[in-house]
Amino acid sequence: MEKRVIFRHRTLPYLLVLPQLAITLIFFIWPATQALYQSVLRQDPFGLRTTFVGFQNFARLFADPLYLDSVKVTVVFSISVAALAMGLALLLAVMADRVIKGSTGYKTLLIWPYAVAPAIAGVLWWFLFNPTIGILAYALRAVGYDWNHFINGTDAMILIVIASAWKQVSYNFLFFLAGLQAVPRSLIEAAAIDGAGPARRFWTIIFPLLSPTTFFLLVVNVVYAFFDTFGVVHATTSGGPGQATTIMVYKVFNDGFIGLDLGSSAAQSVILMILVISLTLLQFRYIERKVQY
Amino acid sequence: MVERRPITTFITHAVLLLGVLILAFPIWVTFVASTHAPSALASGVVPLWPGDLFLENYSLALGKGLAASGGVPVGRMLFNSLIMALAIAIGKIAISLIAAYAIVYFRFPFRMLCFWTIFVTLMLPVEVRILPTFEVVAQLGMLNSYVGLSVPLIASATATFLFRQFFLTVPDELAEAARIDGAGPLRFFRDILLPLSRTNIAALFVILFIYGWNQYLWPLLITTDESFYTIVMGIQRMVTVADAEPQWHLVMATAMLAMLPPVVVVVAMQRLFVKGLVETEK
Numbered sequence: 001m002e003k004r005v006i007f008r009h010r011t012l013p014y015l016l017v018l019p020q021l022a023i024t025l026i027f028f029i030w031p032a033t034q035a036l037y038q039s040v041l042r043q044d045p046f047g048l049r050t051t052f053v054g055f056q057n058f059a060r061l062f063a064d065p066l067y068l069d070s071v072k073v074t075v076v077f078s079i080s081v082a083a084l085a086m087g088l089a090l091l092l093a094v095m096a097d098r099v100i101k102g103s104t105g106y107k108t109l110l111i112w113p114y115a116v117a118p119a120i121a122g123v124l125w126w127f128l129f130n131p132t133i134g135i136l137a138y139a140l141r142a143v144g145y146d147w148n149h150f151i152n153g154t155d156a157m158i159l160i161v162i163a164s165a166w167k168q169v170s171y172n173f174l175f176f177l178a179g180l181q182a183v184p185r186s187l188i189e190a191a192a193i194d195g196a197g198p199a200r201r202f203w204t205i206i207f208p209l210l211s212p213t214t215f216f217l218l219v220v221n222v223v224y225a226f227f228d229t230f231g232v233v234h235a236t237t238s239g240g241p242g243q244a245t246t247i248m249v250y251k252v253f254n255d256g257f258i259g260l261d262l263g264s265s266a267a268q269s270v271i272l273m274i275l276v277i278s279l280t281l282l283q284f285r286y287i288e289r290k291v292q293y
Numbered sequence: 294m295v296e297r298r299p300i301t302t303f304i305t306h307a308v309l310l311l312g313v314l315i316l317a318f319p320i321w322v323t324f325v326a327s328t329h330a331p332s333a334l335a336s337g338v339v340p341l342w343p344g345d346l347f348l349e350n351y352s353l354a355l356g357k358g359l360a361a362s363g364g365v366p367v368g369r370m371l372f373n374s375l376i377m378a379l380a381i382a383i384g385k386i387a388i389s390l391i392a393a394y395a396i397v398y399f400r401f402p403f404r405m406l407c408f409w410t411i412f413v414t415l416m417l418p419v420e421v422r423i424l425p426t427f428e429v430v431a432q433l434g435m436l437n438s439y440v441g442l443s444v445p446l447i448a449s450a451t452a453t454f455l456f457r458q459f460f461l462t463v464p465d466e467l468a469e470a471a472r473i474d475g476a477g478p479l480r481f482f483r484d485i486l487l488p489l490s491r492t493n494i495a496a497l498f499v500i501l502f503i504y505g506w507n508q509y510l511w512p513l514l515i516t517t518d519e520s521f522y523t524i525v526m527g528i529q530r531m532v533t534v535a536d537a538e539p540q541w542h543l544v545m546a547t548a549m550l551a552m553l554p555p556v557v558v559v560v561a562m563q564r565l566f567v568k569g570l571v572e573t574e575k
Contacts, residue, residue: 003461003468005468005469005472006398006400006468007477007478008399012395012399012478014401016391017392017396019391019392020453023388023444023445023447024414024448025410027430027448029410031422031425031426031428031429034425034428035422035424035425038424092309092312095308098301098302098305106309107563108563109317110312112316112559112560114570115507115552115559116507116552117506118507119507119525119529120548120551123528123529124319124323127323127326127339127541127544127545128319128322132538133339133541166316166319171570175571178571198301227420227421230510231510231525234513235532249420253510256423256424257424257514262424265424266425269421269422269423269424272421276416277416280416
């Protein structure tokens with residue numbers, strides 16, 4: 001789409017795009033090419049010697065059980081976060097869609113966690129599950145489960161999944177609710193006249209019509225779980241115990257800043273970049289499909 | 294709802310209330326913990342009803358901070374967060390507005406190249422280029438400064454797209470009329486386009502303020518000087534104290550203070566927030 005009426009000026013448009021372009025080039029494009037470049041080099045920790053090693057950094061990564069572990073952890077983590085956050089949000093949205101009076105009140109009470117930073121969300125749940133003073137750990141002990149996320153990797157994983165999903169429910173809720181409200185009333189009424197109950201109506205009419213929203217949210221949630229949850233992990237478990245909660249983003253940070261293994265960290269960055277680019281393209285394909293509807 | 298059955302209405306409300314309670318539960322416990330003495334938290338289980346030390350704990354956190362973690366007053370961190378969030382939100386909106394204006398209302402060589410260069414930023418979140426970006430900022434001498442905290446984050450493909458889409462819907466007649474009346478491009482931008490974009494700017498501001506406030510990794514990397522700590526990253530320093538249980542009552546007071554501004558923004562400007570959220574995802 002193009003404008004028919006335009007202004008003519010020789011220098012002004014360049015001046016207008018300059019700030020955005022300059023920041024993009026300095027802080028986005030240049031570092032990204034640096035990451036690409038460093039991913040094929042190996043440097044000693046003091047930065048004295050650098051040698052070209054080709055794809056060796058990548059080869060070493062995929063042969064490294066620790067890295068493969070972190071990939072596995074990330075996959076488990078993001079699937080759990082997406083499933084939990086979307087499942088709960090869908091349930092709440094379906095209920096909120098049925099409410100006639102007071103739906104705005106519920107909406108207000110359900111959307112505010114979006115504003116809480118992931119790191120803060122992590123700290124809150126870290127406190128609730130604290131093995132010595134946390135109220136939820138106490139409740140679990142009362143029913144016979146000895147919760148300890150300092151020792152038990154599964155417990156630590158459950159903790160970061162809950163903390164990350166808690167914050168994301170509001171976002172999914174808003175989009176599911178918008179999707180539900182866009183379902184034509186006449187379809188639902190017709191089904192009701194034909195004798196379909198609420199559950200049947202949901203699975204045969206509403207849920208299929210929601211599928212574009214669901215797919216869109218799936219991509220958004222996976223991106224969220226991959227990148228935005230760094231704060232949750234860093235502020236609470238620090239990737240531990242052992243490697244149980246070392247997600248890929250946390251490992252990039254840890255290997256680069258703490259371990260000072262620049263080549264490996266850059267190679268990991270490149271892998272993540274490829275992942276973001278494919279996820280973004282996936283999201284754009286979805287938008288194209290929505291336009292055809 | 295198509296049919297009216299008291300039982301399903303009851304279940305609907307019960308599920309919603311339960312959802313609200315589950316979402317609010319951590320906040321309640323946090324608030325309660327922030328009003329007790331440290332001894333009440335150290336002995337066994339956290340109480341479920343507020344204590345009487347609300348003023349003491351909050352004034353201690355705001356004014357003095359935690360000695361064990363550098364002793365930065367929370368008031369200072371709140372101030373840093375506010376500067377950073379405002380700078381990011383205003384900066385992003387400002388540079389995106391003018392960039393979108395140039396791309397929509399002018400024809401110039403490399404126009405599409407500019408457009409795609411901006412588009413690429415969408416695919417490069419800080420998390421995937423941590424080290425090299427840090428190096429660039431260090432070489433520019435921007436570590437431990439408000440400029441370093443905000444400027445590298447203010448490029449925005451999303452905001453540029455949003456304004457581009459909006460400008461494309463503005464009727465051409467307006468620009469034509471402005472030109473006939475002798476208004477130049479800057480005058481048209483200031484007197485016609487900006488007032489028309491007001492709602493979009495406000496909606497975007499709400500989203501970007503929260504985005505800026507909740508930044509974690511970036512301030513963590515580039516601030517080593519405590520006086521530049523933002524509150525969201527500062528809380529991590531309070532939780533991970535060496536060889537001791539964190540001072541939970543102060544940590545929880547800090548957490549409450551860290552959540553308050555963005556939550557108030559979302560609740561108070563709910564309509565703008567929803568609009569912004571839906572539009573930035575298009």
